[in-house]
């Protein structure tokens with residue numbers, strides 16, 4: 127296996143609505159674990175949150191790809207992400223023979239968290255803090271499955287974008303970050319996959335409005351880690367069985383974000 131460092135694999139929320147996609151992903155994860163590759167699975171669940179908010183008569187507002195999270199929405203957001211989404215993935219992991227530990231950013235002193243921007247409400251910004259808990263889990267050969275709910279030192283539950291959550295964990299364990307979404311990677315204005323992107327190309331495509339919303343957050347998270355580590359970060363698809371197979375072999379998939 128080419129990847130010796132811990133693989134920090136982030137999956138977007140649309141996966142949770144695709145039973146076959148979850149099963150394929152867990153098979154790939156089980157193969158990697160069997161080959162001695164340590165894996166931390168970080169997950170989103172934005173679409174599940176959307177559904178739960180609507181079911182409770184609440185409005186969804188996003189600013190630049192981030193959900194504005196007022197206090198009255200926190201129980202729903204936490205339930206959907208740290209509860210339902212996390213346990214759906216743990217159940218699928220168990221079915222694939224993986225021993226997992228369901229956790230959140232708030233566990234084990236893993237990150238420090240603060241309010242990102244008052245305009246966003248209870249949205250968190252996290253920094254890597256202490257890898258003891260994650261390393262313990264990984265040391266057992268288990269797979270941590272981490273939701274993006276953090277807790278501030280003031281005792282507030284905070285909603286963190288899951289790409290940014292994965293960024294903090296990748297930095298913490300000096301891992302290899304792969305962001306898996308429902309698209310094959312970053313697409314150009316004609317819907318074609320872009321194989322490779324650097325900082326100035328990203329800035330240009332963002333300015334042109336070609337990269338927007340959730341993908342803007344994702345690409346910026348990937349660039350931050352690529353620059354911090356001095357090595358590329360991949361953005362690929364959990365939908366694509368071939369990309370998953372390449373990933374298992376330690377190969378490059380989707381769009382490579384270069385430092």
Ligand SMILES: Nc1ncnc2c1ncn2[C@@H]1O[C@H](COP(=O)(O)OP(=O)(O)O)[C@@H](O)[C@H]1O
Pocket residue numbers: 137138139140170172289306307308309311312313314336337338339340341342344
């Ligand atoms: N240039 C782009 N290439 C690919 N997807 C893009 C682009 N610009 C915006 N998007 C949108 O970003 C989405 C991926 O971001 P997001 O929904 O946050 O994913 P996830 O939930 O997997 O983290 C795509 O489904 C697409 O709708």
Ligand SMILES: CC(=O)N[C@@H](CCC(=O)OP(=O)(O)O)C(=O)O
Pocket residue numbers: 137138139140169170171172173175191192193203207249250274285286287288289340
């Ligand atoms: C602050 C913020 O935007 N939090 C995200 C957390 C979940 C997430 O990021 O889910 P995806 O990976 O599926 O997009 C949200 O509430 O949707």
